[in-house]
Amino acid sequence: MASARGLTLNDLSWHEVNLTRREANITLQIDVIHTTRSLLPGRFFELNIHYGVFIGGQGDFNELFLGHTDYLRGCMADIIYNGARVIEYAKSRKGQSEATAVTWSCSPEFDATRSTEVSFVEDGAFTAIPRPIPRSGSKWEFELKTGAESGLLLYNTGQSSYADYLGIELFEGKIRLLMNKGNGPTELIHGTPVADGKWHRVAVDFNPSGIGITVDRQEKTITLPSGGNRYLDLADTLYIGGTELNKRARALGKGLKSGDVSYKGCLRSMLLDNKELGLPDVKISQGIVVGCVWGFPCIEADPCVPEAVCSQLGVSSFKCDCDQPLCIKSNYAEDYKIYSRANLPVNLEILSLSPLVLSEGGHVLVTSDNIAMVLDIAKYGVEEDGVIFTLVTPPTYGTLALDLLTTRTEHSFTLQDINRDKVMSSCFHGRRILEPTSVGS
Numbered sequence: 001m002a003s004a005r006g007l008t009l010n011d012l013s014w015h016e017v018n019l020t021r022r023e024a025n026i027t028l029q030i031d032v033i034h035t036t037r038s039l040l041p042g043r044f045f046e047l048n049i050h051y052g053v054f055i056g057g058q059g060d061f062n063e064l065f066l067g068h069t070d071y072l073r074g075c076m077a078d079i080i081y082n083g084a085r086v087i088e089y090a091k092s093r094k095g096q097s098e099a100t101a102v103t104w105s106c107s108p109e110f111d112a113t114r115s116t117e118v119s120f121v122e123d124g125a126f127t128a129i130p131r132p133i134p135r136s137g138s139k140w141e142f143e144l145k146t147g148a149e150s151g152l153l154l155y156n157t158g159q160s161s162y163a164d165y166l167g168i169e170l171f172e173g174k175i176r177l178l179m180n181k182g183n184g185p186t187e188l189i190h191g192t193p194v195a196d197g198k199w200h201r202v203a204v205d206f207n208p209s210g211i212g213i214t215v216d217r218q219e220k221t222i223t224l225p226s227g228g229n230r231y232l233d234l235a236d237t238l239y240i241g242g243t244e245l246n247k248r249a250r251a252l253g254k255g256l257k258s259g260d261v262s263y264k265g266c267l268r269s270m271l272l273d274n275k276e277l278g279l280p281d282v283k284i285s286q287g288i289v290v291g292c293v294w295g296f297p298c299i300e301a302d303p304c305v306p307e308a309v310c311s312q313l314g315v316s317s318f319k320c321d322c323d324q325p326l327c328i329k330s331n332y333a334e335d336y337k338i339y340s341r342a343n344l345p346v347n348l349e350i351l352s353l354s355p356l357v358l359s360e361g362g363h364v365l366v367t368s369d370n371i372a373m374v375l376d377i378a379k380y381g382v383e384e385d386g387v388i389f390t391l392v393t394p395p396t397y398g399t400l401a402l403d404l405l406t407t408r409t410e411h412s413f414t415l416q417d418i419n420r421d422k423v424m425s426s427c428f429h430g431r432r433i434l435e436p437t438s439v440g441s
């Protein structure tokens with residue numbers, strides 16, 4: 001039995017479903033008012049559940065009577081099966097319950113609109129959008145913001161038994177298009193570097209008679225020779241930002257250098273043949289975050305001293321490496337974090353810093369809001385008075401008053417001093433930003 005014809009349930013709104021069976025009578029009620037009824041055939045009405053209850057998909061359970069069903073993409077809540085709270089069961093792994101590819105809250109992806117920005121953050125991230133491409137080709141437009149030199153932007157496997165395919169990727173920080181309409185692959189690379197942490201508008205035209213890439217209004221095109229195979233025979237699914245695990249080897253084999261590398265960065269304002277395309281159209285997603293979370297301080301803020309090498313850490317942080325005590329510019333006025341030296345096998349986050357701004361003639365305490373210990377020092381057997389900060393560069397204006405302390409050396413204070421409000425910064429003229437320098441223990 002099915003819900004009433006014409007009733008739309010895939011509208012990104014919540015719907016209440018109630019299925020009841022008593023003897024031979026089955027009732028399906030949706031949103032209280034839409035009711036369908038059916039009568040079971042036969043004389044025996046005992047329902048024997050041998051295989052358990054499956055929610056959202058059938059996992060590796062494969063019985064012919066079920067046929068092929070896609071798994072659910074969306075949110076379900078308050079599932080009660082004969083009084084048993086199924087989600088709570090699965091969440092706490094009660095009985096023999098299992099859960100695969102589930103998050104225990106309703107993802108913001110389902111509240112997103114087509115104009116919501118998307119971040120691809122994880123290795124192996126991708127989205128799949130069901131969208132047939134006409135044999136005469138299409139135009140795909142989008143804006144991207146990335147610092148990545150490589151990564152798959154769009155992939156269409158082509159129809160099975162055809163040689164056709166389409167791939168658009170980042171290659172050495174530039175947009176590369178590879179298309180085969182059946183006569184062998186054609187490659188086009190646009191010369192404009194886009195992996196600079198800034199937004200760029202990209203338009204890609206692909207049709208049987210030519211391909212073109214436009215980056216920030218600069219167009220580059222190639223005309224394809226007529227003759228041979230005339231049409232572009234693509235599949236009905238567009239993979240954006242990467243592709244599924246079982247399709248990566250094939251994409252690599254076809255010449256896409258990022259066939260197994262997901263895009264890392266933000267995408268927004270996607271159009272396919274002038275129609276908006278976005279999260280509400282996505283059928284499968286993996287490793288993405290709603291909104292643009294990528295920031296590129298190395299590129300945008302140039303935070304390191306000239307001798308240092310700045311490297312991106314995670315989605316929005318940075319690290320400056322140099323062989324001096326101070327690798328971050330002393331006038332860098334944004335919050336930042338300090339990491340362990342590069343000679344350790346992992347980058348340990350040590351400190352989180354927020355610069356101190358003082359008005360002329362003012363006094364202010366340096367507190368744990370300015371210098372916060374992130375590293376779990378107790379784990380390494382270090383106490384607060386064992387973490388010593390040394391003033392490497394004295395303030396250009398004003399002073400750092402350490403006279404409340406009982407420190408042994410003149411230009412040092414400890415983490416304990418900060419947490420006990422004993423470090424004071426004062427300013428005589430001008431504006432002073434205090435930056436803590438090196439840490440030793």
Ligand SMILES: [Ca+2]
Pocket residue numbers: 162164181182229230231232233
């Ligand atoms: Ca073809």
